[in-house]
Amino acid sequence: MTVLGLGLMGQALAGAFLADGRPTTVWNRSATKAEPLVARGATLAASARDAVAASPLVVVCVSNYEVVHELLDPLADVLAGRVLVNLTSGTSQQARETARWAERRGISYLDGVIIATPQGIGAADTLLFYSGPRPVFDRHEPTLRILGGTTTYLGADHALSSLYDMAILTIMWNVLNGFLHGAALVGTAHVPAAAFAPAARKGIATVADWLTGYADQIDSGRYPALDATIDTHVAAMDHLIHEAEFLGVDAELPRFVKVLAERAVTGGHGGDSYAAMIEQFRKTSGG
Template identity: 75%
Template sequence: MPEVTVVGLGLMGQALAQAFLAEGHATTVWNRSAGKAERLVAQGAILADSVRAAVVASPLVVVCVSDHQAVRAVLDPLADVLAGRVVVNLTSGTSEQARETARWASERGIGYLDGVIMDVPQGIGTTGAVLYYSGPQAGFDLHEPVLRSLGGATTYLGADPGLSSLYDMATLTMMWSILNGFLHGAALLGTANVPAATFAPAVAKGMATVAEWLPGYAEQIDDGKYPALDATIDTHLAAMEHLVQESEVLGVSVELPRFVKALADRAVAEGHGGEGYAALIEQFRRPIATRG
């Protein structure tokens, strides 16, 4: 089976190596602390005595370390042996960091793919694991069969190496927005001694309803037209004011509802009050400093 090297054996790196081994791929591993490789070696992995030896062992090198600075610290001295190989960087970072690392690799004749893992270590290797990759398609096509060992939902996004990190950041902002909304709602209901466990099913149902709205909102955003199919921003704004008032009266933090209301206030001030909620995209498209 094709050979693969995994550099970095934190919880996620170990999960990556285990998934490759489970699919029968000859897997070489390396970590600064060699002790983290013991279980993998017992499962059939080959522990390299140096990161240089690990890289030389395989045409595909998967890196999963703490940040892009650590990636470069590991890879910079190895440019000579990395040339002609493909590096898949599954280390979290920004899109600009991904593009910078891709430029470094391209200048040295190193194939490079940036990737993100949208799952926890326990999900790696399952059909439900979601991984995104971006960068030169030739490298993805060459190693796609091996990379699919990591998860059933393996998606190539395009040639721009920063796309996978952008998807990661976009998903994180959605995740934190949902979680913060749940926590604020739980705090509100907690003033009436309603357990969060009782509230959770109602939130899940509400999330499912909102998810059904997303394709229509996406179409409006792409078209640049925001018809009010259900409620106008003016209508939403009135409800937002109620939420601010409720939070104040109950002694719950008003930071989140005030922020949401401030976005709607600005949209109304710019003439979007009679449009649908998707018009708020205009508030997110530019930094505060450029707003009138």
């Protein structure tokens, strides 16, 4: 196979193929980045065109979709008839546009995302999502699984991988911001973040256990309050805001959360479970 783009992630991808004994051709604008891979047995192509021509399966991982097209648009003729797997992060719109670009040029295209750091590539629990034609994925799944044991096909819509990526990013930032805000709160009592972290981990795990039930409510459109109503949550949010203000900790984050919850109450969801907050996130900011 061929790997185009040898940043930290691209190097990890090529390294995983080499570790599995797969003949691997690599290319990067800065050829010096290929030297460690060449030392391990990779073939350095003289050009991107030569790299694409060397393999029926081409994996590209660069900084953004603009670079993807800058690199690959001139190579459409040599890419025709090959399989292109794009592991570059971007939006669902970019994924769909690239899929249409590939289809018009006779290129089999899979869009994918990596939910891991470069150090995680090749591990059994590393998660990668792919979307695109099922027969193309099935044919190359054994090779793609080299990059991560938890390789998941999402569906024919090329946008799904990017959508999952963005959805997981919003979870990540919300969890991290919550932990940081919590660490700031307990820090006012001289509690080290390291001492708070175990309790935070248990709290996050408890909330994670609620997700399946909340997902069922979201999909059904019914939000029975089996634990606490949004009205109850709003009262607790007041406590958090007052605590933060009293301690001199920034209260902007809990204030924003309370604004959303109050909109849900105004919309008639005060007696529903917190899952009903999905209705707020389905609206635009001006809606």
